[in-house]
Amino acid sequence: MALDWSKGAPVAQLAGGQGSHMLSAASQADGYLMINPETDVAEGSTYHYYPINQFAA
Secondary structure, eight states, X not given: OEEEOTXXXXXXXXXXXXXXTOHHXXXXXXXXXXXXXXXXXXXXXXXXXXXGGGGOO
């Protein structure tokens, strides 16, 4: 996901196609959201964010 800061607070947006074969989305991401598969995702909700730089070696 990519972060949009245009409104002052970060808003998560998809970074591109979301299929397992879409590596371009991962390369454009600012980080990842970890969401339990059983969780209903709702606009305006807060989720745990992992910045991409913590995965780089």
